[in-house]
Amino acid sequence: MSFLKMIEIDKAFFGKSANTKVNLTVEQGEIHALLGENGAGKTTLMNILYGIYQADSGSIELEGNPVQIKSPKDAINHKIGMVHQHFTLVPTLTVSENITLGLKSPGYPFVKRKQVDEEIRTLSERYHLAVDPTALVNTLSVGQQQRVEIIKVLYRQAKLLILDEPTAVLTPQEVESLFDILRRLRSEGHSVIIITHHIAEVLDLTDRITILRSGEKVGEVATSQTSKEELSQLMVGRKLQNATKSKLPFAYDTKGFEVSSIIGAHEEIGPLSLSVPPGQIVGIAGVDGNGQKALAEIMLGIRKIKEGTIALDGQNLEHLGVKQRRSLGFGYISDDRLLDSLVLDMDLQENLLLTKYRTTDCKKHHLIDYKELHKQTEQAVNEYAIKTGAIEHPVRYLSGGNQQKLILARELAGSPKVVIACQPTRGLDIGSTEEVHKTLLALRREGCSVVLISSDLEEILDLSDTIAVIYRGQIADVIVNEGDVDLTYLGLLMAGTVERRNA
């Protein structure tokens, strides 16, 4: 008898089907992967299991008994726990306070905190989840926070753990230790479902795999009897064409984009130097939160520096604001589309206008020429194959991939000289990721200096000519990428555990 059975689950949002007759079976003591592209319906299915959404039809059985899960509370009562992609911790509370949040702990309302801490310590030792219960959450690294989330679920006696994209924010070493923890949980008889689109991880960790595509189950395979090729074909529905980087047959003789010995105004960055010649992609690898965003914003002029120089083709521009730098040919793809790049309540045209309004080609007698703008927007929509109901729809209603395409259309218009791409494929499905990669490589061919900031190592390795590893606001080392990069060394650099080799 299976531990969990989800049978013929149907769920539609606003008439659009997110899950169509999906079946999922998970055995006890099994690590089960839910594999699929973004928007394939993985998270929806798990949110139904966790009681956040209700299925339109279909049923759920736990250990052979049909159950109704109407809320996360019901799910917890049925010993199901979920670790969300975005953590749900209160940063100003301690680990143990976070873990017991919402529970009546011993001694309530005067909680015996020491006793609780002791319980948590026992639990964390048992599963090798080393965390100090008395530490404040805002002092913890992302990997540690994830452990807290897992303990939180275990503390509520979960037998089935759901992890949504658990490796997205971890270093290679942290991923390995997370996998160890999950294997240990399996050996203790827990069942684990991980939602992911990383095929390599799936092959490494899981026992069985259910693959979803456009809301439908397209296959269920045992991990031992499948291959990378089969999985990716099932997942995407076609063979993938990896964007390939070929050596440029010539070199540009301009200097390109250079930052030297910069120190951020609040010392969040630096001292840091980096040179991005034209026609090159410099990948900035590193674990999230090591100053990547600050570096991107300093490069664009959103943040100020107190020392150092920033130059484009020998022209100093550290004193210039965002507006002037953009007019010199800077493009910026932010990691936070919704906040930094789009005005969600404006339509496609006006979002393009955000940087276009300075140029004269959409203006007539000092007034915005909406006819011309409409024409140009249509052009961009066609060129980048943006799927939208109408150009006048607010971009709020575009999917993540289409939003990103719109941003690309805007930021890469008019052949920019420098493009700063910060996590440009985060949250995108494989198809859109491929598009973004092709676009970046096309920029490289055209002689653009591309800064690619990403926590996805594979992306960095695939695209970059040079890899700079950022750790605590400084460049730990710069490695020329000719396809033979020492991954262990890279991982250690990212974790800040080695000094640079030849410094």
Add this chain to the structure above:
Amino acid sequence: MNRSTRNAISLVAVGVFVLVVSLLLIAMVGSSIPKALSSFLRGIVGSTYSIGEVLVRATPLILAALGVSVGFRTGFLNIGAEGQIYLGAIAVTWLGMTFPNLPPVLMITFALILGFLAGGFWSVVPGILKAKFGLSEIINTIMLNYIAINLVGILVRTSLKDPTYPYPMSPILPESTYFPMLLLPTRLHAGLILALVCAALVYLLMFRTSTGFCMRAVGLNKRASICSGISVTGHVVLSSLISGGLAGLAGVSEIAGLHHRLIEGISPSYGYLAIVVSLLGKNHPFLIILSALGIAALQVGSMAMQRSSGVPTSIASIIMGLLVIMILARKQLFGCKEE
């Protein structure tokens, strides 16, 4: 049920609900409902004079609400239109008393410019405080209301006082400050034209120029504006200036078109009503004209109702409050989401 029918139904439901409550209130104070209703309607459209009264009342509401809407669109929540109206009124009074011999064309031109600047000054100060230091414009504009209202109180007792008259008010201003009358014998004056022209200008500014576009972008998403190189500080300050300036024009219009002298309480809360007008008009200049007319009609009608059937005007305030809450909550109550 599709969205537009649901929308229509919800509007009708709000209308019916508000109507039922108003009828209950009228019945509660013991008046005859048919008589109250007919005097309400006659007060609004019963005669040329009553229509003129509605338009006279709508004029300052349109101007001040336009100002409020420009601020709201940029994320500058200007609660200080009341004070800015008073500043505009002080400006025109001072001009009229200090240079009584200017020819009318110059006088009116200067009055408009000065009134705009005075109201704008009263709003640009909190604007700068917000943009530069992140201080709450809500608190600061409200506080400046108190200062402005009491400043008028002081001025009409001291430097702007009519020495020949025992009451705290300024002397009657020279005729060169008067706006032309439009529809004698009603009190309708050229302020209405000023308001309509301003509405058209605000529309052009906000929806057809790149400055207006930047202001709206700043109001909707500051971060995205910064990242695309749009100056948040500059546009917030500019919008606060225009916002207060338009309210200042409302003050000029009230003095030059209607009262012809500065007295305490020339604005019966027009500045606060303007916020309601702007909200009901979805911060859009043309809808603001409609909602200003609606609120003005409600007020004028209820005053007529009080005169001829003894229903207190406070009912109008209750209805207005109810109406605003119902319209704001309509989407949630009736489950029609904005497209």
